[in-house]
Amino acid sequence: MRMILFSIPLFLSVICIKAQTINATGSWSVSVPSNTISEPGNDYDMSLTSMANQTMLDITMATTISWRVDVHKQDSFWNAFLTLWIHKTGDGMGTSESSILPIGLTPYLQVSNLGQLFFAGTSNHANIPIQYEIRGLSVLIPASTYETVIIYTITEY
Numbered sequence: 001m002r003m004i005l006f007s008i009p010l011f012l013s014v015i016c017i018k019a020q021t022i023n024a025t026g027s028w029s030v031s032v033p034s035n036t037i038s039e040p041g042n043d044y045d046m047s048l049t050s051m052a053n054q055t056m057l058d059i060t061m062a063t064t065i066s067w068r069v070d071v072h073k074q075d076s077f078w079n080a081f082l083t084l085w086i087h088k089t090g091d092g093m094g095t096s097e098s099s100i101l102p103i104g105l106t107p108y109l110q111v112s113n114l115g116q117l118f119f120a121g122t123s124n125h126a127n128i129p130i131q132y133e134i135r136g137l138s139v140l141i142p143a144s145t146y147e148t149v150i151i152y153t154i155t156e157y
Contacts, residue, residue, distance in 0.1 A: 020067060022154040026055040028132055046137045052089040053129035059154060060124050064097050067156045068120040073111045076147040081140070084111045084148060085133040088119055098123035108133060115153060 028050045061067060073084055085108040091100045100121035109118060132150075 020062065020065075020154055020156055021058075021060045022069065022152055023058040023060075024055055024130075024150075024152055025058075026053075026130075028054050030134075032137065048134045048137070050132040052131045054132055055130040055150075057092070057128040057130060057152065058126045059121070059128070061122075061156070064123045065156050066120065066122050067154050069118045070115040070153045070155065071109070071111055071118040072113060072115040072151055072153075074113065074149045074151060076149065077144070078146050078148050079141050079144075081138060082134055082136045082146065084150075085109065085135060086111050086118070086150070087131055089129045089131050092125045092128035094121070094125045095123050098125055100125055100128070111150065115151075118152070 030048050030050075032046075032048070057069070059067065059069070071086060087108045088102075088106040090105070091103060094100060098121060100119060102119060106119060109116070
């Protein structure tokens with residue numbers, strides 16, 4: 001039986017200046033059973049999507065200052081034909097003096113091995129829901145367990 005397993009553990013990186021923290025809760029592990037391939041020899045177009053709140057981010061700031069969250073991945077064992085996409089599905093809960101940009105649902109962003117801006121805001125925010133999608137699945141990708149780590153970095157500015 002052909003099976004492809006994916007595991008996306010989450011780590012976070014915090015640059016500590018004036019006591020800001022980011023906490024990521026959740027991980028995603030999914031398998032692709034062989035019966036998803038309908039006909040031998042044919043490629044199939046399929047993507048795997050996590051729950052809308054697969055990861056919850058909490059951001060805590062010592063003062064009401066602006067911050068940004070960057071995201072990148074660090075591959076443990078990954079096939080170059082697979083792409084990982086991420087987006088924010090909501091704003092979570094902020095304090096009265098907080099803000100988050102962009103507001104609401106963001107478009108999917110392809111996560112690369114280089115850090116890139118994911119979203120920004122001010123002050124504290126809790127329970128920011130994050131969703132993932134894996135694209136590029138193919139019968140040409142060998143059956144194996146693929147793993148990458150998502151790293152969130154918060155920086156004040």
